Amino acid sequence: MTASRRTPSTASRRAFVAGALTLATAAGLEAQAAIADDIADAPPVTPPWQKEQGAPVMSPPYGQPSKFESAVVRRENSTGSPYPTREAAVSLTPLQALHGIITPNGLHYERHHAGVPSIDPAAHRLLIHGLVDRQMIFTMDDLMHFPATSRIHFLECSGNTQNWGKPKPEHTVQDTHGLLSCCEWTGVPLKTVLGELGVKPDAKWMLAEGADAAAMTRSIPIEKVLDDALLAYAQNGERLRPEQGYPLRLFLPGFEGNMSVKWLRRLKFGTEPWQTREETSKYSWVMPDGSVRQFNFVMEAKSVITSPSGGQKLGASGFREISGVAWSGRGKITRVEVSTDGGSTWADAELQGPVLPKCLTRFRLPWRWHGQSAKLASRSTDETGVVQPSHDALLQQRDARSYYHYNAIQTWAVSAEGAVSNAG
Amino acid sequence: MTASRRTPSTASRRAFVAGALTLATAAGLEAQAAIADDIADAPPVTPPWQKEQGAPVMSPPYGQPSKFESAVVRRENSTGSPYPTREAAVSLTPLQALHGIITPNGLHYERHHAGVPSIDPAAHRLLIHGLVDRQMIFTMDDLMHFPATSRIHFLECSGNTQNWGKPKPEHTVQDTHGLLSCCEWTGVPLKTVLGELGVKPDAKWMLAEGADAAAMTRSIPIEKVLDDALLAYAQNGERLRPEQGYPLRLFLPGFEGNMSVKWLRRLKFGTEPWQTREETSKYSWVMPDGSVRQFNFVMEAKSVITSPSGGQKLGASGFREISGVAWSGRGKITRVEVSTDGGSTWADAELQGPVLPKCLTRFRLPWRWHGQSAKLASRSTDETGVVQPSHDALLQQRDARSYYHYNAIQTWAVSAEGAVSNAG
Numbered sequence: 001m002t003a004s005r006r007t008p009s010t011a012s013r014r015a016f017v018a019g020a021l022t023l024a025t026a027a028g029l030e031a032q033a034a035i036a037d038d039i040a041d042a043p044p045v046t047p048p049w050q051k052e053q054g055a056p057v058m059s060p061p062y063g064q065p066s067k068f069e070s071a072v073v074r075r076e077n078s079t080g081s082p083y084p085t086r087e088a089a090v091s092l093t094p095l096q097a098l099h100g101i102i103t104p105n106g107l108h109y110e111r112h113h114a115g116v117p118s119i120d121p122a123a124h125r126l127l128i129h130g131l132v133d134r135q136m137i138f139t140m141d142d143l144m145h146f147p148a149t150s151r152i153h154f155l156e157c158s159g160n161t162q163n164w165g166k167p168k169p170e171h172t173v174q175d176t177h178g179l180l181s182c183c184e185w186t187g188v189p190l191k192t193v194l195g196e197l198g199v200k201p202d203a204k205w206m207l208a209e210g211a212d213a214a215a216m217t218r219s220i221p222i223e224k225v226l227d228d229a230l231l232a233y234a235q236n237g238e239r240l241r242p243e244q245g246y247p248l249r250l251f252l253p254g255f256e257g258n259m260s261v262k263w264l265r266r267l268k269f270g271t272e273p274w275q276t277r278e279e280t281s282k283y284s285w286v287m288p289d290g291s292v293r294q295f296n297f298v299m300e301a302k303s304v305i306t307s308p309s310g311g312q313k314l315g316a317s318g319f320r321e322i323s324g325v326a327w328s329g330r331g332k333i334t335r336v337e338v339s340t341d342g343g344s345t346w347a348d349a350e351l352q353g354p355v356l357p358k359c360l361t362r363f364r365l366p367w368r369w370h371g372q373s374a375k376l377a378s379r380s381t382d383e384t385g386v387v388q389p390s391h392d393a394l395l396q397q398r399d400a401r402s403y404y405h406y407n408a409i410q411t412w413a414v415s416a417e418g419a420v421s422n423a424g
Numbered sequence: 425m426t427a428s429r430r431t432p433s434t435a436s437r438r439a440f441v442a443g444a445l446t447l448a449t450a451a452g453l454e455a456q457a458a459i460a461d462d463i464a465d466a467p468p469v470t471p472p473w474q475k476e477q478g479a480p481v482m483s484p485p486y487g488q489p490s491k492f493e494s495a496v497v498r499r500e501n502s503t504g505s506p507y508p509t510r511e512a513a514v515s516l517t518p519l520q521a522l523h524g525i526i527t528p529n530g531l532h533y534e535r536h537h538a539g540v541p542s543i544d545p546a547a548h549r550l551l552i553h554g555l556v557d558r559q560m561i562f563t564m565d566d567l568m569h570f571p572a573t574s575r576i577h578f579l580e581c582s583g584n585t586q587n588w589g590k591p592k593p594e595h596t597v598q599d600t601h602g603l604l605s606c607c608e609w610t611g612v613p614l615k616t617v618l619g620e621l622g623v624k625p626d627a628k629w630m631l632a633e634g635a636d637a638a639a640m641t642r643s644i645p646i647e648k649v650l651d652d653a654l655l656a657y658a659q660n661g662e663r664l665r666p667e668q669g670y671p672l673r674l675f676l677p678g679f680e681g682n683m684s685v686k687w688l689r690r691l692k693f694g695t696e697p698w699q700t701r702e703e704t705s706k707y708s709w710v711m712p713d714g715s716v717r718q719f720n721f722v723m724e725a726k727s728v729i730t731s732p733s734g735g736q737k738l739g740a741s742g743f744r745e746i747s748g749v750a751w752s753g754r755g756k757i758t759r760v761e762v763s764t765d766g767g768s769t770w771a772d773a774e775l776q777g778p779v780l781p782k783c784l785t786r787f788r789l790p791w792r793w794h795g796q797s798a799k800l801a802s803r804s805t806d807e808t809g810v811v812q813p814s815h816d817a818l819l820q821q822r823d824a825r826s827y828y829h830y831n832a833i834q835t836w837a838v839s840a841e842g843a844v845s846n847a848g
Contacts, residue, residue: 047547047689050635054539055666056510061497062489063530066670068545069663073485086480099610099658100574105528106487107662115478121492123471147745147790150524150776186523211474234523236660238531239493242479246490265471321571352574354778366571 065106072097074107078175079168087115088214090157092178095306101152101325101352101360103181105236110243111157111179113214117263121247124211126231130268133198140247143188143231150186151230151253154327154360156299158256158283158404163391165400167424169413173309176410176422180327182360185251187232190225199226203269207276208250211265218259219273220252224297228253231264254329254358255297256405258283286399299329301388302407303336303363303380314418317371322349325360328382332356335381336363342375342411342423343390349378357383374414375423391424489530496521498531502599503592511539512638514581516602519730525576525749525776525784527605529660534667535581535603537638541687545671548635550655554692557622564671567655570612575654575677578606578751578784580723582680582707582828587815589824591848593837597733600834600846604751606784609675611656614649623650627693631700632674635689642683643697644676648721652677655688678753678782679721680829682707710823723753725812726831727760727787727804738842741795746773749784752806756780759805760787766799766835766847767814773802781807798838799847815848 065072074091083089091110093103110116121140129135157179168175199222206225210216220229232251233240240246245262252260258278273279273295285293303326308314322340326333332355337346349363363378380388389397394408413423489496498515507513515534517527534540545564553559581603592599623646630649634640644653656675657664664670669686676684682702697703697719709717727750732738746764750757756779761770773787787802804812813821818832837847 047543047635049541049543050637050639050689053511053637054536054541056539057500057513057515057534057536057667058498058510059540061499061515063498063532063665063667065486065529065662066545066664066666067542068671072662074482074487075485076481086482087477089481091481091485097663098661099572100608100661102526102608102660104660104662105489106530108487110481112478112481115480116483117473117478118491119471119473121490141739145743145745147788148523148747150786184524184526211471213474213477215474236526236528237522237524238489238496238528239521240490241487242490243481243487246492265474315565319569321569323572354780356778362574364571 072107074110075174078172079170088113090179092174093181095173095177095180095304095325096309096312098306101182101362102236103183105183105238105241105244108181108183108235108241108244109157109179111257112212112243113216114212116243117212118242119211119247119263124247124265126248126265126267128193128197128267130207130270131200131203132194132269133200134196136197138193140233143193143248144233146188146192148186148188149230150184150234152182152184152356153251153253153358154180154182155257155260156180156327158258158299161406161410162403163406163408163410163424164402167422169421169423170311171422172311173304173306176310177304179257183235184237185230185232186234187230187251190229190231190250193231194225199269202271204271205269205273207266207268207270207274208259208261208264209266210245210261211263216261216278217274217276218261218278219276220250220259221297224252224255254299256283256299259297283404285404286402288396288399290399296405299327300405300407301328301330301333301380301382301386302326303378303388304410305338305376305378305412308376308414308420309412310420310422312420314369314414314420317369320367320369322365322367322376324363324378326363326378326380327358327360328380328386329358330386331358331383333361333380334383336361337379338363338365339377339379340367340374343377343409346379369414369418371416371418373416375411376414377409377411379409496531498533499598502596503594512537514603516598517605519597519601519604519728519749520733520736522730525606525786526660527607529607529662529665529668532605532607532659532665532668533581533603535681536636536667537640538636540667541636542666543635543671543687548671548689550672550689550691552617552621552691554631554694555624555627556618556693557624558620560621562617564657567612567617567672568657570616572610572612573654574608574610574658576606576608576780577675577677577782578604579681579684580604580751582682582723585830585834586827587832587834587848588826588830591846593845593847594735595846596735597728597730600734601728603681607659608661609654609656610658611654611675614653614655614674617655618649623693626695628695629693629697631690631692631694631698632683632685632688633690633692634669634685635687640685640702641698641700642685642702643700644683645721648676648679678723680707680723683721707828709828710826712820712823714823720829723751724829724831725752725754725757725804725806725810726750727802727812728834729762729800729802729836732800732838732844733836734844734846736844738793738838738844741793744791744793746789746791746800748787748802750787750802750804751782751784752804752808752810753782754810755782755807757785757804758807760785761803762787762789763801763803764791764798767801767833770803793838793842795840795842797840799835800838801833801835803833
């Protein structure tokens with residue numbers, strides 16, 4: 001019997017029956033595959049899609065994912081959104097379904113305070129004023145004439161990962177870490193544009209305001225403004241998506257996402273922060289003594305295993321690659337360690353290049369699952385020497401009533417049956 | 425009068441009147457922007473989209489570009505497609521509208537021979553047979569259990585850039601170079617999978633067959649197979665798009681795009697190439713003596729200026745950044761030179777990092793346009809020392825009846841009125 005007479009379902013059963021085969025590697029990795037020992041010279045049975053012409057080019061002109069991937073979308077938290085409206089809400093990136101480091105634009109997480117405005121780029125303006133030598137208004141054309149730069153950076157919402165208290169076992173990595181994405185951002189270095197205006201020496205802070213109905217505002221320290229702040233107008237090659245600030249956003253590499261103000265319409269320079277809603281009632285830390293600390297900008301070293309992760313089933317025993325992403329707002333990731341026993345022992349994972357500053361780094365470690373229960377965890381270190389803390393260590397530095405900047409080690413519990421759940 | 429009482433159109437006129445302002449840089453760059461000298465403490469006039477709630481999150485769950493970017497799509501050649509049907513045809517990436525190095529998946533160029541099949545990944549199979557110790561059939565689950573890797577690589581169709589003869593002045597860079605895209609590709613190194621089967625020592629070539637109705641087939645030399653060939657299932661983070669081979673494609677970094685067989689269903693090992701249609705009647709070179717050379721795999725050093733480029737208008741005189749992309753199938757780009765006088769003099773462009781092997785590299789050079797006519801050209805050099813040839817130099821190596829692997833220097837003519845056209 002040749003393979004061309006075999007049905008796919010038969011081949012599938014054969015694959016299951018054949019079970020784990022030893023990979024010809026020193027690590028003795030395993031894979032499930034069918035031994036096609038009775039195949040002569042023929043391909044597997046001709047599938048129906050090979051018997052007819054497929055869809056023409058440009059169907060559609062702007063391409064879309066396969067219909068078989070329709071479950072790979074952004075969604076709200078699976079255990080309920082804490083937001084009363086969907087205009088002031090979030091949507092989460094499906095990290096469990098992603099590979100590499102780039103987040104496709106259609107899956108970039110969202111956080112809005114008054115919905116996504118529909119902005120005509122020809123009518124959009126950016127005002128820069130306050131403590132500058134010359135106040136100016138820029139059109140999009142003006143800004144796009146400046147020398148540009150492109151950089152691949154992560155963006156993480158400050159409220160990402162709510163494992164402060166008892167973890168919800170049913171949470172997937174989309175629930176726990178889905179306020180995280182990574183794109184190639186293109187725009188004008190803000191310091192280049194400021195060269196046009198002249199910032200006065202006593203300017204220590206910059207206010208950034210969005211053109212959404214919330215007029216979202218944040219105060220940015222001048223050091224960041226003159227370092228790597230970007231006036232961004234493109235992501236992953238194309239112009240910004242509406243929900244990412246089209247036609248213009250501030251981008252502050254490594255800072256909490258909220259400060260990279262979207263739909264950017266105004267920058268004002270002053271001597272003090274403006275104490276906006278988003279830096280007084282929100283985005284502050286509760287310290288162990290009950291005091292509240294403002295202006296916590298940098299997203300510290302963090303990592304998470306995306307495969308296997310919460311809600312997945314391991315299936316038959318055998319080889320699994322443990323894979324995830326690590327990042328730090330302070331620079332490059334230098335090390336990721338992985339534990340399969342809840343942190344008793346650790347092994348160094350491979351870091352996939354290029355390892356870029358303030359960017360996701362994909363890590364990988366081979367693992368053999370024998371059907372035992374396990375606790376999978378990852379721990380990152382950045383180039384400043386900061387090591388991602390445990391939950392307990394983080395709670396020695398912060399009160400459990402905290403909400404923002406949770407960067408502790410994430411653990412996934414694997415049952416003997418192969419079910420993976422959130423262990424916080 | 426404060427800015428808040430000014431209409432956008434007034435601000436726009438002010439921007440136009442204010443004209444070029446000197447950038448505070450040594451290069452004396454210029455930009456067009458309004459001096460907002462009478463603005464007190466107010467932002468520009470409140471735009472209509474700031475007066476109402478915007479769209480909710482996840483509208484839609486898989487995000488889409490702004491409606492104002494609806495012209496940024498793939499299309500056929502503006503001067504007519506040479507293909508009789510749209511199932512065996514191409515669509516072109518709009519390079520003139522892209523930034524950085526990543527091509528968003530929705531804009532990746534297409535080349536199909538029998539349309540895009542709609543493949544159920546659960547029913548898809550890959551057969552590997554021929555000169556192997558064990559023939560095997562893999563499911564997608566099998567392949568996704570192997571250790572994976574992700575790499576950012578360009579993909580270029582061998583037929584990209586038809587400037588062999590008289591150039592068409594109206595051609596844009598989408599027409600001349602749009603069979604070029606660049607993504608982060610994730611999959612299993614083919615050599616890892618082959619470790620499961622054992623390739624016999626006398627296997628020198630591998631046949632790759634697609635599951636489309638054309639059963640597209642190409643012969644690949646064993647050296648490439650065991651070097652960096654990838655069984656790819658994801659691009660830019662998410663699973664492959666249907667038109668890029670969903671659920672599985674071969675990916676051969678740096679080789680002509682046609683060999684990275686999409687919808688991959690069969691690999692066969694043998695001692696000789698199979699002399700398929702795509703390597704006999706197509707994808708061969710016409711040499712100066714009229715003979716035909718087969719098996720020309722590597723895409724050599726090439727570059728193109730994407731801004732300014734064909735069909736664009738420069739507008740008011742002043743600063744322009746000349747920007748484009750360079751690439752080589754042999755490794756990293758080490759140098760890009762730019763000429764504004766049709767090749768009489770050259771200046772080194774800045775190469776934007778990270779510079780990766782077999783990947784697009786974005787280059788940039790500041791330029792001041794005074795309203796003079798100009799001829800803009802770029803010339804790349806790769807790490808093997810290969811320098812992109814002139815049109816004349818290329819035609820000393822190949823006959824003008826050639827079709828594939830045109831990698832000569834591209835020149836854009838700028839008129840005194842600022843109109844940019846293809847000068848070949």
